Amino acid sequence: MTTKLFGEPVRRREDARLIVGKGRYLDDIGHNALAAAFVRSPHAHARVVDIDVEGALDVEGLVAIYTYDDLTGPMAEPLPVLIPHPQLTAPRTGYSLAYEKVHHVGEPIVMVVATDRYIAEDAAERIVVTYEELPAVVGVDAAHEARHAVHDDVPDNVSARHHQETGDVEPALAASPHTLTFTQYIERSASMPMEGRGVHAHWDADDRSLRVYTATQASTSVRAAIAAKLELSLDKVEVIAPDVGGGFGVKIMHPWPEELLVPMAAMNLGADVKWSEDRREHFISSAHERQQKQEITVGFDDDGRLTALDVVVWHDNGAYTPYGIIIPIITATQLIGPYDIPVYRVRVDSVYTNTVIVTPYRGAGRPQACYAMERTMDRIADVLGLDRAVVRERNLIQSSQFPYDAHLTFQDGRPVVYDSGDYPGLMAKLKDLVGWSGAEELRDDATARGKLLGVGMAMYVEGTGPGPYEGGHVQVLGSGKVLVATGLTSQGQGHETSFAQIVASELGVPIEDVEVTTGDTRRFPYAVGTFASRAAVMSGNAIALAARGVREKALRIAADVLEASPDDLEIEDGVVQVKGVPGTSIPLRTVAVLSNPLRYAFDEAAKQATQFTSHDDSKPPVAPGDAPGLEHRDYYSPLRSTFASGAHAAVVEIDPATWEIDVVKYAVVHDCGNVVNPMIVEGQVHGGVAQGVGGALYERMAYDSDGQLQNASFMDFLMPYASEVPDVVIDHQQTPSPLNPLGIKGAGEAGVIPGTAAIASAIEDAVGRRITSMPISPTELYDLMRNPAAERTAASAGRAENGVLA
Amino acid sequence: MKPAPFRYADPGTLDEALAVLSAEGAGAKVLAGGQSLLPLLSMRLAAPATLVDINRVPGLDSVEVTGDGVTVGALVRHNALLRDGAAARVQPLLARATANVAHPAIRNRGTTVGSIAHADPSGEMTSVLALTDGSVTVATPDGAETVGWRDLFVGPLETSLHGPAVVTSAHFSALPPRSGTAFAEVARRKGDYAVCGAGVVVTLDEDRRVAAVRASYVSVGLTPEVHDLTDAVVGKPVDGADWSAAGALARTLVDPDSDLHASADYRRLLVGVLTERTLASAAAEAAGRAA
Known part of the structure; x- marks a missing residue:
């Protein structure tokens, strides 16, 4: 068994457990817990006039009913604005249970706790809430128009005006040989993990401590939020993310009301309480993303080279802004893509609507950004009669330009400086592929x-890989087992495998000996979370540094025992040996035993470390500055984000009788620097592409003008099945990042980013009509094709004459 | 997503089932495959006081094939009918349509008769019952009765059956001589409810000319209907018929609705396209059988 596993397609170690039903998800925990259910607003915008619980009181098995009036102290305050920003001038957040008003369908108003979920729902159904309905604001255009306000004290519905520019765009446009102005839309979708959210809380009344399991992407921060809201000392709260059945961003949002209310009820009732989100709740109470209106003006020369780009975005942030303006910032800063744009200005107005909150969903503002930039490239090519690839090639940042300073400020508050890449290389590979x-x-x-x-x-x-930091802890036990912990969480990414590969490679131990724990605040209390394609970059590097620390200590101890210099030692297959001297060796597990001087021998191995075995009397058992144990904790905190890149192409076939759209080929060239595990990266790409196809052709949140979600079930919200996802062909390019020790860049979100743009481009190419709104369905394509006012592309003019298009 | 409280009965005989249904009155619902009913319960869109599970009732799980047609028992799962070669020989539409019913997991549990009793105009088998001029047999405390498809379907999710009753079987007539069939759907995703589906029967005369053309559609209209498209192509030789004329006629006969997935106009477009395509295929089959 080789220990140099970095870069190898090691099969995911967690899959056997997860596939055969041995995963331990939130709802697998605590079968005897009381169950919570919620009364949620049926109205998009209303005043809560009265809550009458009388009818529920005689439901047998009812334990407790909570409304806003039962919330005290910090719980009665609004939920936190997680990521404040100076341009977020009118932040608004909801309450854990509605106070006076509700601002979207699905907002929680009453929590019912009962002996099981059935009874809790029976009781919830009997609670009568009286509302005074208010006008609903739905969609960016209605928000923009502001005939009604979502929040009374924000009459223009604008929560934030985000603005960045790299130069004086107006004169640059005026001086441009050509300009184009157009408007386009992109709709809402959502993360839709197989497992919804869920919380289980256990209050130990003797220890005065709380243990919370939650399906989260940020257990350390949920812990801090619970401690703050429930007025507990941080050391009395532990939060654990068990196996989590997908996140895709929706579980980075926190603390959800339920993450506070369920622990509150457990403390209040002295009993375990659990809530498992059902699918309808997920649709109307969790988060969505992606709706934007984009107004784009671009200047370019006769060769298709950009001279200036001016973009105005109206971004639908839903009813509240708990996650700040992260998505607007990402759209604004990632829009320029791989292109060298002389002058760029972007203004994003983030607007309130009476719909579910908008927080990051895999891609997090990037699919919209890519849609804006790439459709601009398509338009320029069409106007100039150039190949779309050629126009892109003429604008690409060249390899000699790295590090490339885009003169923008990223979501981490740090400059957008592309660290490395080979964009012409991506394009060449894509065209071949x-x-x-x-x-x-x-x-x-x-x-x-x-x-x-x-x-x-x-x-x-x-x-990818924004800070502020992640940490890793690596410990070798006397058994030879290597325990690895990091604070960020896993939702199916394969961290148990990829992190173990890193440790096995760095430390020189068999991967079978390595056990990885993530998202458990008992094991690692300092962390940020799993989002923004950052786990491999952040925890991967932190764990590598921790493993290097263990290695250094192991070599130091072994050098003493073997009477050699640490520089002459190597570790392979869990054995420390003198290089080139077979037989002069000591197992790493023995080094671990010796690292911890003992008085008491609790087992055979421990005898080696007890006080009457041989030792150097001239030194204390633990040297000053040293610590017992073969373990090391380290952190990785990057100067700024590292920038991955890629290029996708789609081939679509359309039936001109039924207007059904079939993606017959999908090609991906992907560059995420050094790859820890190519099989896992390809899996990430496949999953991302599936979501990209979903966003382009199938998924949308169909709100009516009253703010009612018309398709809040998997029957009507159309996620693509395997049968709708094309075969994906992948080519890799590896441009290592100079920013981190392992040279890696994030890969988690990449697959989804270009889907909408590439498929819109392919459909436009097939039908010769301008595609300005995505996603697009066959019925919409039919409407477009029979609309005499629909804009025809210049490229289609020649083809139309030969009779392909009616 | 948990059902409201309900009583559950699993009678061992049809008489027992009818007795429970009589005793429980209008609040009782028959449970067979449960593929439509249970989601409705979980979403609390339906809250019957009692579920009468007929899965233990003997004698309801057979497919009987005679020269006249195919009789499908109330506990026959879609997949059993799909794989029944004898039934397919007598009435090929049965296998062709059941292949379009949802996904294998749903076909393994869902029953053909249950989907007919559910009377969903988006269901394939309601449409096939109509197109084959079928009927159902209904057990009531007063004895068994036969109800033809025209009398059965009253509205979306609504049949003419009232009071204690169990649909024990559905009868689909045999394909007439010198006839061919075809069935096709357009769905947003494979296995979804059809945006539009079409089943057709073409019958030729002894000179291989078109004698009769009938079609029935899925997800078009409030209840299943059979449209006679013969006029558009009558008397045409099977190889020379302009099936698009029949498609054009069909478009004028249907009255589809709009929903999230398709406008009424788009459905009408699909009625024309699917009619033309299925008729070409059915005519080729009819020609083969007439040879």
Whole structure:
């Protein structure tokens, strides 16, 4: 068994457990717990006039009912604004249970606790809430128009005006040989993990301590929030993310009302309490993302080189802004992608609507940004009669330009400086992979079969691995087992495998000996969370540094025993040996035993470390500045984010009779620096592409004008099945990051980013009509095709004459 | 997503089932495959006082095939009908349509008769019952009765059956001589409820000319209907018929609704396209059988 596993396609160690049903998810915990259920607002905007619980009181098995009036101290205050920002001038957050008003359908008003969930729902159904309905604001256009206000004291519905610019855009546009101005839309979707949110709380009345399990992406911060809201000392709260069935961003938002209310009830009732979100609750009470209106003006020369770009975005932030303006910032700063744009200005107005809150969903503002930039490239190519790839190539940042300072400020408050990349390389690989130069033959072949074929492409740069920090702890036990802990959480990314690969490689131990724990504040209390494609970059490097610390200590102790210099030692397969001297060795587990001087021998191995075995009398058992145990804790805190990149292409076939859209080929070139595990990275890409296809062709949140979500079930909210996801062909490029010890960049979100842009481009190429609103469904495409006012692309003019298009 | 409280009965005989239904009155619902009913319960969109589970009732799980047609018992799962070769020979629409019912997991539990009794106009088998001029047999405390499809379907999710009753079987007529069938759907995702589905039967005369064309659609209209499209192509030789004319006629006969996934106009478009496509395929089959 080799121990040099970094970069190898090691099979995911967690899969056997998860696939055969041995995962331990939130709802698997605490079968005897009391169950919570919620009365949620059926109205998008209303005043809560009265709550009558009388009818519920005789439900057998009812334990408690909580309304806002039962909340005290910090719990009666609004939920926190997690990420404040100077431009977030009108932040608003809800309450754990509604106070006076509700601002979206699904907002919690009453918590019912009963002996089981059935009874809790029976009781909840009998609670009568009287509302005075208020006008609902739905969609960015209505928010912008501001005939009604979501929050009375924010009459323009604008929570924040985010603004960045790299120069004076107006003169640059005025001096441009060509300009184009257009408007486009992108709709809401949502993370939709298989497992919804969920919380289980255990109050130990003797110890006065709280243990909370929650399906979260940020257990340390949930812990801090619970301690603050419930007025507990931090050391009396532990928070554990058990196996979590997907997150995709929705579980980085915290503290959710339920994450506070369920522990509050457990303390109050002296009993375990659990709440498991059901799918309808997830649709109407968790978070969505992605709706934006984009007004784009671009200046360019005769060759298609950009001279200036001016973008105005109206971003729907839903009813509240607990997550600040992270998504607007990401859209604003990631919009420029891999292109060298002389002057860029972006203004994002983040607006309130009477809909579910908007917080990051995998991609987090980047799919919208990519859609804006890449559709701009398509338009320039169309106006100039150039190949879409050529226009992109002429604007790419060249390899000689790194580090490339974009003169923007990223979501971590630090400058957007692209650390490394090879964007022309991505483009060259993509064209080969998808057969870009043979597109016309593909089109002819499809035409002969009665289909319309189109190809499209999109490129992106993704800032990954933002700080402030993550930590890692590595400890070798006397058994030889290597315990690894990091504070950030896992939701299926394969951390048990990839982090173990890093430790096995750094320390020189078999991966079988390595056990990884994530998201458990008992094991590692300092962490930020799993989001922004940061786990491998942040915890991966922290764990590598911790492993290097253990290695250094192990070599020091072994050098004493082996009477050699640490520089002459190596560790392989868990054995420390003198390089080139077979037989002069000591197992790492023995080093671990010796690292902890003992008085008491509790087992055979421990005898080696007790006080009457041989030792150097001239030194104390634990030297000054040293510590017992073979363990090390270290942190990685980056100067700034590292920027991954990639290019996608889609080939679509459209049935001109039914307007069904089929993605027949999907090509990905992906660069995330050094790769820990290519199999896991490809899995991330596949999953991302599936969500990209979903966002482009299937998923949307269908709110009506009253703010009622019309498709709040998996019957009507159409996530793609395996049958709708195309085969994905992948090529890798590796441009290591100079910013971190392992040279890696994040890979978690990349797959989803260009989907909407690339597929919109391909559909436009196939049908010759301008696509300005995504996602698009067959019924909408039919409407577009029979609309005489629909804009035809210039590229389609030649093709229309030969009769392909009616 | 937990059902409201309900009583549960699992009678061992049909008489017992009817007795429970009689005793419980209008609040009782029959449970067979549960693939539509249980989600409705979980979302509290339905809250029957009593569920009468007929899965233990003997004699309801067979497919009987005769020269006249196929009789499908109330406990026959979609997948059993899908795989029944004898049934497919007598009425090919049965396998062709059940193949479009949802996904394998749902077909393994859901019953064909249950989906008919549910009377969902988005269901494939309600449409096939109509197109094959079928009927159901209903057990009541007063004895068994046969109800033809025209009398059965009253509205969306609504049948003419009232009072204590169990639909014990559905009968689909055999495919007539010199006839062919086809069934096709457009769905947003594979296995979804159809945006539009079409089942057709083409019958030729002895000179291989088109004698009769009938079609029935899925997710079009409030109840299943059968549309006679014969006029558009009658008398045309099977190889020379303009099936698009039948499609165009069909578009004028239907009255679809709009929903989240399709406008009424788009559904009408699909009625035309699917009619044309299925008729071409059904005519080829009819020609083969007529040879």
